Amino acid sequence: MQQCFLGHLENGEPTLTEIPNLYSFATKELAQDATLAYILAWSQPKYRKSHPRLNGLGTEMLRALLATKLDESSIPDIRDLEIKTQYHRIDVLVLINDENEDGLVLLIEDKVGTNEHSNQIEHYIKVAEEHYPNRKIVPVYMKTGNASQCHLPSAEKCGRFLRRDLLGVLVRFQDTGDTIADNFRTHLQDWERETNNYRNVCWSEWGEKWVRFEGFYTELEKQMEEACEWSSWGWEFVNNPSGGFLGFFFAETPIEWGPDKVIMYLQIENATRLTVRLGDRDGPGIRAPLMYKVLGLLEDNALRSGDVRIKKAGRFRGGKSGAVAQITFGTENGYLALKDGCIVDLEATMQRLRRARKFVAEVGSHTGR
Numbered sequence: 001m002q003q004c005f006l007g008h009l010e011n012g013e014p015t016l017t018e019i020p021n022l023y024s025f026a027t028k029e030l031a032q033d034a035t036l037a038y039i040l041a042w043s044q045p046k047y048r049k050s051h052p053r054l055n056g057l058g059t060e061m062l063r064a065l066l067a068t069k070l071d072e073s074s075i076p077d078i079r080d081l082e083i084k085t086q087y088h089r090i091d092v093l094v095l096i097n098d099e100n101e102d103g104l105v106l107l108i109e110d111k112v113g114t115n116e117h118s119n120q121i122e123h124y125i126k127v128a129e130e131h132y133p134n135r136k137i138v139p140v141y142m143k144t145g146n147a148s149q150c151h152l153p154s155a156e157k158c159g160r161f162l163r164r165d166l167l168g169v170l171v172r173f174q175d176t177g178d179t180i181a182d183n184f185r186t187h188l189q190d191w192e193r194e195t196n197n198y199r200n201v202c203w204s205e206w207g208e209k210w211v212r213f214e215g216f217y218t219e220l221e222k223q224m225e226e227a228c229e230w231s232s233w234g235w236e237f238v239n240n241p242s243g244g245f246l247g248f249f250f251a252e253t254p255i256e257w258g259p260d261k262v263i264m265y266l267q268i269e270n271a272t273r274l275t276v277r278l279g280d281r282d283g284p285g286i287r288a289p290l291m292y293k294v295l296g297l298l299e300d301n302a303l304r305s306g307d308v309r310i311k312k313a314g315r316f317r318g319g320k321s322g323a324v325a326q327i328t329f330g331t332e333n334g335y336l337a338l339k340d341g342c343i344v345d346l347e348a349t350m351q352r353l354r355r356a357r358k359f360v361a362e363v364g365s366h367t368g369r
Helices: 029-041 052-066 120-131 163-170 179-199 203-208 211-227 288-305 346-364
Strands: 081-087 090-096 104-111 136-143 159-162 233-238 245-257 260-269 273-279 309-312 321-328
Touching: 029 052, 029 081, 029 090, 029 104, 029 179, 052 104, 052 136, 052 159, 052 163, 090 120, 104 120, 120 136, 159 163, 163 179, 179 211, 203 211, 211 233, 211 245, 211 346, 245 288, 245 346, 260 288, 260 346, 273 288, 273 346, 288 309, 288 321, 288 346
Parallel strands: 104 136, 136 159
Antiparallel strands: 081 090, 090 104, 233 245, 245 260, 260 273, 273 321, 309 321
């Protein structure tokens, strides 16, 4: 039977997404820890003959994790394996081979929706070094949820293994007949599909599922990184009294005007509103007079630009950061370029963001005069 993930099969049978999936209920990181440990346990040599496909899945998953920090030639064949979960708070720890020969310790910091905090990986490396001094430590950060690149730990500190990397292994072993492996794969496939669904859904409907905002931001981040022309970018959830929003931040420009030394930057809120903001991380904060001065420069530059529209962004109250103006391009959908008035045109939208970045840079160069 053909596998389908959206809609119904022609014969009326339920699709895979309509069949109960363990990971619709097992949503916590501990459940994912156990799943990963379970899959890796199949890589033990004793399962090569009795369960060759599951052994292949476990072996390829283990090698893919190790490959995030080791050259292919440095990854040994597996002779023996011991797996521990929540060992001194390490999510998953895998002891590979003899400690006096080519022994390795694979330690995995496993995240679903949260990010690393409190130098967790450095702490876990120290724990592993203390308990297994004769083995090489291979730290890996695994993340199945969506996250901005700026919230991932440095590749120098540890290997990084994201949802797409997990799927890269899991989709090659769809014939194991194992319910847990299949449920985990289809769960991640559905998550990936929902993340990328912003490409097919009318932008006015994105707010029904915030994962579409995350997918859109991930694509913006990817294009900015590939273009090598953007000085800064990143996205995260911002909490506020109104319930918070998912923000994308980019194009930081330092400005100085008298005693005020602040950062001007662009912010997208919930994928639909583009604003110019001022921020002061270390000083006394943003003052309303400065916000009015910057607004005046923005309005003057807009008169010369021809395509950029500027609208004052609410009351100027000052604080550590504040919105000065909203940027639009003379359309009802703000900064977004649409196809047929509905689907976002990514290429044209990126062109508008480049125009907005240039616009802000031009204003920044005139501050303080």
